[in-house]
Amino acid sequence: MSPSNATALLVWILALAATPLLGDNYVVKIATFVAFYAALALSWNFIGGMAGYPSFATAAFVGLGSYAGALVQNAGAPLAVGWLAGALASGLAAVALGAVVLRLRGHYFAIGSIALVEVLSLTASWWSGLTGGGEGLNVAFLPGGPDTIARVFLYVMLAIAILALGTTVVVMRGRLGFALRCISQNEDAAEMVGIPTTRCKIIAFVLSAIPCGAAGAAYASWVAYIAPADAFSILLTVKVPVMVMLGGAGTLIGPVLGATALVLLEETVWARFLDLHQAILGGVIVALIFFLPGGLVGLARRGRST
Amino acid sequence: MDAALLVQVVLNGILLGALYACIAAGFSLVWGVLNVINMLHGSLIILAGYLACSLWTEWQVHPLAAMLPVGLLLFLAGTALQVLLINRVVDRPVLTTLTLTFGLDMVLYNAMNAAFEATPRRVTLELGRLTLGEVVLPWDRIVAMLLALALTGLLYGVLRASRLGRAIVAVRMDREAASLMGIRVARIYALTFGLGAFMAGVCGALLAVVYPITTNATGQLLGKAFIVCVVGGLGTVPGALAGGLALGVTESLGGHFLGPQAAALLGFGLMLVLLVVRPTGLLGRKGYE
Amino acid sequence: MTPLLELRGLGKRFGGIDAVRDVSLSVAPGEVVGLIGPNGAGKTTLVNLITGVHRASRGAVIFDGQDVTRQWPHQAARRGLARTFQVVQPFPRMTALENVTAGALFAGAAGSVAAARRQAGALLDRVGLGEEAHKPAAILTLPSRKRLELAKSLAMKPRLLLLDEVNAGLNSSEIDDAVALIRSIAAEGVTLILIEHLMKVVLSLATRIVVLHQGALIADGTPAEVTADPRVVEAYLGAKFAQRQAKALVGVERA
Numbered sequence: 001m002s003p004s005n006a007t008a009l010l011v012w013i014l015a016l017a018a019t020p021l022l023g024d025n026y027v028v029k030i031a032t033f034v035a036f037y038a039a040l041a042l043s044w045n046f047i048g049g050m051a052g053y054p055s056f057a058t059a060a061f062v063g064l065g066s067y068a069g070a071l072v073q074n075a076g077a078p079l080a081v082g083w084l085a086g087a088l089a090s091g092l093a094a095v096a097l098g099a100v101v102l103r104l105r106g107h108y109f110a111i112g113s114i115a116l117v118e119v120l121s122l123t124a125s126w127w128s129g130l131t132g133g134g135e136g137l138n139v140a141f142l143p144g145g146p147d148t149i150a151r152v153f154l155y156v157m158l159a160i161a162i163l164a165l166g167t168t169v170v171v172m173r174g175r176l177g178f179a180l181r182c183i184s185q186n187e188d189a190a191e192m193v194g195i196p197t198t199r200c201k202i203i204a205f206v207l208s209a210i211p212c213g214a215a216g217a218a219y220a221s222w223v224a225y226i227a228p229a230d231a232f233s234i235l236l237t238v239k240v241p242v243m244v245m246l247g248g249a250g251t252l253i254g255p256v257l258g259a260t261a262l263v264l265l266e267e268t269v270w271a272r273f274l275d276l277h278q279a280i281l282g283g284v285i286v287a288l289i290f291f292l293p294g295g296l297v298g299l300a301r302r303g304r305s306t
Numbered sequence: 307m308d309a310a311l312l313v314q315v316v317l318n319g320i321l322l323g324a325l326y327a328c329i330a331a332g333f334s335l336v337w338g339v340l341n342v343i344n345m346l347h348g349s350l351i352i353l354a355g356y357l358a359c360s361l362w363t364e365w366q367v368h369p370l371a372a373m374l375p376v377g378l379l380l381f382l383a384g385t386a387l388q389v390l391l392i393n394r395v396v397d398r399p400v401l402t403t404l405t406l407t408f409g410l411d412m413v414l415y416n417a418m419n420a421a422f423e424a425t426p427r428r429v430t431l432e433l434g435r436l437t438l439g440e441v442v443l444p445w446d447r448i449v450a451m452l453l454a455l456a457l458t459g460l461l462y463g464v465l466r467a468s469r470l471g472r473a474i475v476a477v478r479m480d481r482e483a484a485s486l487m488g489i490r491v492a493r494i495y496a497l498t499f500g501l502g503a504f505m506a507g508v509c510g511a512l513l514a515v516v517y518p519i520t521t522n523a524t525g526q527l528l529g530k531a532f533i534v535c536v537v538g539g540l541g542t543v544p545g546a547l548a549g550g551l552a553l554g555v556t557e558s559l560g561g562h563f564l565g566p567q568a569a570a571l572l573g574f575g576l577m578l579v580l581l582v583v584r585p586t587g588l589l590g591r592k593g594y595e
Numbered sequence: 596m597t598p599l600l601e602l603r604g605l606g607k608r609f610g611g612i613d614a615v616r617d618v619s620l621s622v623a624p625g626e627v628v629g630l631i632g633p634n635g636a637g638k639t640t641l642v643n644l645i646t647g648v649h650r651a652s653r654g655a656v657i658f659d660g661q662d663v664t665r666q667w668p669h670q671a672a673r674r675g676l677a678r679t680f681q682v683v684q685p686f687p688r689m690t691a692l693e694n695v696t697a698g699a700l701f702a703g704a705a706g707s708v709a710a711a712r713r714q715a716g717a718l719l720d721r722v723g724l725g726e727e728a729h730k731p732a733a734i735l736t737l738p739s740r741k742r743l744e745l746a747k748s749l750a751m752k753p754r755l756l757l758l759d760e761v762n763a764g765l766n767s768s769e770i771d772d773a774v775a776l777i778r779s780i781a782a783e784g785v786t787l788i789l790i791e792h793l794m795k796v797v798l799s800l801a802t803r804i805v806v807l808h809q810g811a812l813i814a815d816g817t818p819a820e821v822t823a824d825p826r827v828v829e830a831y832l833g834a835k836f837a838q839r840q841a842k843a844l845v846g847v848e849r850a
Contacts, residue, residue: 054401100582106400107343111532112581115574118529122571175700178708182686182697189684192646194672194702194751234525238408241401279416285409289395289402 001169005253009165012256016158020151028150032222034263035157036215040236041243041255042164043211046204048241049250050177052184053102053201057113059237060097060120061090061212062219066231067124067131069217070139079142079221083156086217087210094209098202105187114237121232136227139220153222157215161256164211168252171207180204184250239281246288248297257296310440315562316555317443321451323554325513328454329527330534331461331546332505338541339478339498340396345407346387347506348528349414354380354510355519356422362429362514369429369511370453377507384503388496396495411524418521426518450516455547457508461501462543474498478541526570533577539587548589552576599624599659599786600645600755606653607637607644614640616810617654622755627787629801629818631794633831637810638790639681642757646678647671659754672702675754679761683740685732691743692728695719698750711750718746722776738769745776755786762793774799794836806831 019031040058047055065086073082101112124131131137142149171177179200182190191197220226239262247258262284269280292299333347354376361367361376391410395403433445465471476484477494485491513519530553538549553573561569580587600622607615615637622628630638643649645656647666655664658674666674685694695715696708705711719728722742727735732743741761748756758777762770774796781787781800791797797804797818804821806814808830814821821827828837 048401054399054404056404100578104581104585107337107341107404108536108581108585110400110404111343111536112578115532115578115581119571119574119578122567122574126565126567126571173708175708178697178700181689185686185688186684189680189686190697191668192648192672192678192680192684193697193747194669195697196667196669238405242405242409245401245405275420276416278412282409282412282416285405285412286391289406289409290391293402 001252008253009256012260013158013162016154019154020147025146025150028154030263030267032150032154032157034260035154035161036219037240037243037259037263038256039157039161039164039211039215040240041247041259042161042168043208044240044244045168045208045250045255046171046180047201047208049244049254050171050180050184051201051204052180053105053204054110054241055113055205055208056110056237056241057097057101057116058208058212058240059232059234060113060116061094061209062216062236063117063120063124063226063228063231063233064093065090065213065216066220066226067137068213070137070220070226071130072217073140073221074137082221083214083217086220087214090209090213090216091206094206095202098205102198102201102205114234117232117234117237121228124228124232131228134228136225139224139226141224142221149222153218156218160211160214160218165256167207172252176200176203242285242288244295246292246295248295251295251297254295254297261296314441315558317441319555319558320551321443321447321554322558323551324451324454324458325509325516325550326530326534326553327538327547327550328458328505328509328512330531330538330550331458331543332502332509333528333531334535334538334540334542334546335461335474335505336499336502337535339474340388340392340495342392342396342403342499343400343407344499344502345404345411345528346414347502347531348524348526349411349418349521350380350384350503350506351510351513351527352519352521352524353414353418354507355514356418356427356510358511358514359427359429359519369431369515373453373508373511376511377504380507380510381500381504384506385496385500387503388499389492392499393492393495415521415524422521426520426522427514428516428518429514431515447516450512453512454509457505457512458543458547461505464501465543470494470497474501529570530573533573535587536577536585537580537587539589542589545587545589549587552588596623597660598622598657600788601657602645602654603657604654605641605644605651605656607640607649608652613810615644618807618810618812619654620805620812620815622786622788624754624786625781625784626803627781627789627801629797629804630788630790630807631792631797631804631831632807635809636807638807639759640810641807642678642759642788642790645671645757646676669701672751673704675702675752676757677702677748677751677753677755678757679741679744679748679759681759681763683744685735685740685743685747687733688731690729690731691719691724691735691739691746692716694732694743695746695750698747699752702751702753704752715746715750718750722746722749723772737764741765741773742776745773749780753785755788756780757788757790759790760792761789762791762796770796794832 016031016035019028044055044058047053068089069082069086072085073079097116101109104112125134142152179195182195183197183200187197243258243262244255246261248254269277273280329351333344336342336344357376358369358372361372362369395406431446436443436445436448465475473489473494476489477491481491533553534546534549537552539545556572556576557569560572598621602618602620605615605618606613618641632638644651647668647670651664655662658676686697692715695718696711699705699714700708700711705714719725722745724739724742724746727739735743745761762773765773777800789797789801804818805812806821806827813830814824814827822832822837822840828834
């Protein structure tokens with residue numbers, strides 16, 4: 001990791017961690033969302049950025065984690081166990097679903113991954129005996145006042161984000177990262193050079209699922225209520241790759257940068273232009289694709305070289 | 307199990323399936339020729355539906371008469387959109403094109419909500435019902451099915467018989483070769499996208515007769531289009547027809563025996579199965595015919 | 596001596612066509628075998644069968660005594676079965692160095708990414724691409740790309756290397772360089788199977804020639820035997836070539 005990257009990330013972590021001291025619960029809430037989306041974006045980077053498989057399955061794993069965590073918590077287990085359950089459920093699902101969906105490439109993979117979100121959402125609605133159906137599920141409340149709750153979940157989300165970041169660093173430096181890069185550029189050649197491509201893709205998919213599962217379970221505990229539409233949100237599943245594209249796909253700080261930028265942008269927009277929220281977000285996406293193909297990281301690099 | 311009930315359910319499925327085929331045909335065309343997944347397709351259909359409803363309530367224009375002007379309007383809008391924006395990203399990876407059309411869809415969706423509001427509306431034509439023994443089929447849905455089939459057939463005819471159609475097929479099969487033969491690929495792309503939007507337009511006007519039009523339905527319509535393309539086979543009109551009918555019947559049977567939520571679930575389940583087992587679809591092959 | 600590679604009644608059917616029919620072949624360690632035949636004879640299909648890209652419809656592939664008929668391509672690579680592609684398949688946005696590092700890291704079982712990179716650097720120098728090590732593979736010229744492909748396959752530490760038309764598209768002096776390189780690889784003990792259309796290359800490198808025609812093996816022997824074989828002449832070489840060869844060989848024998 002370059003020193004500038006390391007410094008930037010350290011500053012980011014410290015800034016988020018310090019928000020309870022610097023601002024009110026609203027600021028802490030935003031920081032929690034930044035950490036939440038950063039974790040999701042970093043996890044997407046494994047399958048979408050490094051392996052080059054355009055996944056729209058993020059919401060599938062977040063939602064699965066939410067429900068797994070909620071059910072485990074409602075059964076009486078402590079919160080942290082619920083979060084681990086979320087991570088585990090999503091990880092295992094990624095192995096099973098990956099075996100099915102990773103055989104596809106390009107558009108078909110993208111669609112297959114969105115289909116996973118829809119199928120899980122519809123299943124959650126249908127299996128109302130287990131999940132409360134369309135009505136949703138209430139989750140056991142964390143005891144404590146609003147300040148405590150705000151801080152606990154800030155640090156939980158931040159911890160998940162840091163774990164995802166750490167995993168990214170390790171993977172990028174080692175064999176797996178190299179293998180995924182090869183797969184993304186020429187999958188057949190990668191196979192011919194001795195890379196077990198199916199195994200590597202599934203590992204990437206699992207790595208992309210675990211932080212989502214943990215974050216989803218934590219989110220369910222935080223909000224204390226989940227329903228299929230929010231848990232398996234198509235908007236979320238598209239926003240996350242957009243964040244990575246905004247920051248710079250395949251890079252280390254890109255996902256973190258993009259997630260932070262988009263969350264802050266959305267908060268300002270929500271506050272002032274509620275009715276046009278979707279249009280503005282859509283406009284940002286369009287502008288991003290035409291004017292920032294390399295993301296913010298790409299922009300910084302160009303700036304440095306001129 | 308009652309035979310008449312089964313027949314009813316299957317026929318309902320076919321009525322539905324014909325509409326699905328029409329909905330998917332334009333989407334499949336754009337995907338097959340430009341290799342772009344047009345996430346706007348569902349919203350375009352709803353837009354057309356809103357326009358048709360407005361024409362009906364304001365000026366008593368019959369939706370069937372509204373089909374053509376609405377279709378043409380969307381054709382122009384679609385062509386413009388392609389030329390100005392989408393053409394620039396046609397060669398970029400899947401993630402880029404899909405996200406772009408998704409972003410554009412968000413803008414359109416928001417605009418429609420602001421202009422029309424989400425309250426469902428439709429054009430109710432009291433046409434009575436066809437009764438065959440114990441099977442009852444509403445005439446408005448039969449008419450919708452026949453028109454949907456006619457439009458799909460028309461598209462097929464255009465692609466097979468007209469110069470434009472053959473050029474589109476050529477670009478689909480081999481872009482470079484088509485270009486070397488003097489076909490202006492960028493123009494074909496624009497016209498194809500426009501044609502896809504036209505199909506969305508006429509479908510929307512048609513849909514307004516049988517279903518409540520609301521922005522909440524845009525995602526569902528898009529989802530149906532996906533499923534039909536994957537199940538039936540991308541890039542072929544017979545494929546869209548096969549996929550549409552398969553989906554319609556599956557949903558009808560599933561909905562009847564397992565409830566309405568199961569219907570949608572089965573549809574996606576069918577798609578996932580096909581993606582794994584036969585990604586080219588039931589009738590898929592190269593080239594759009 | 597146990598053969599390094601043994602093909603037993605190997606066959607592959609695509610739809611209604613037998614691309615490869617009942618091919619049986621035995622290659623000893625250290626041999627340099629030329630595989631020739633007209634276009635469409637099934638040579639590349641055969642290579643694909645040996646390296647696990649296609650699954651055989653019939654028959655078996657035995658590598659170093661092990662039945663590897665059902666292997667995946669990455670397993671073949673790790674076993675020491677490497678091949679080059681007729682149309683080169685690099686990792687386009689990676690540098691030449693990184694391309695070869697990939698070969699060393701995975702099939703070549705280097706201990707670490709750093710070690711793989713060192714091995715790659717040495718190999719690039721050996722094939723003459725040292726100057727271009729840091730250029731992205733996509734911008735290299737065709738001869739450089741061919742050499743890159745060769746360096747990558749050497750990085751995989753192959754025991755058997757299948758070279759699929761390495762010389763296609765090269766000019767005369769580039770071909771001479773390639774031949775010298777291939778000779779040095781053979782000298783290291785790597786068993787080679789060369790698919791070639793250029794007879795001068797085959798004849799200068801191979802001690803044994805195998806001929807494929809319409810999926811079947813129609814000849815297998817020394818260059819002299821094969822070039823004189825009437826079936827080979829009819830199917831591929833042509834009478835003029837055969838006559839010239841016969842004269843050349845007779846001249847050699849008399850001298």
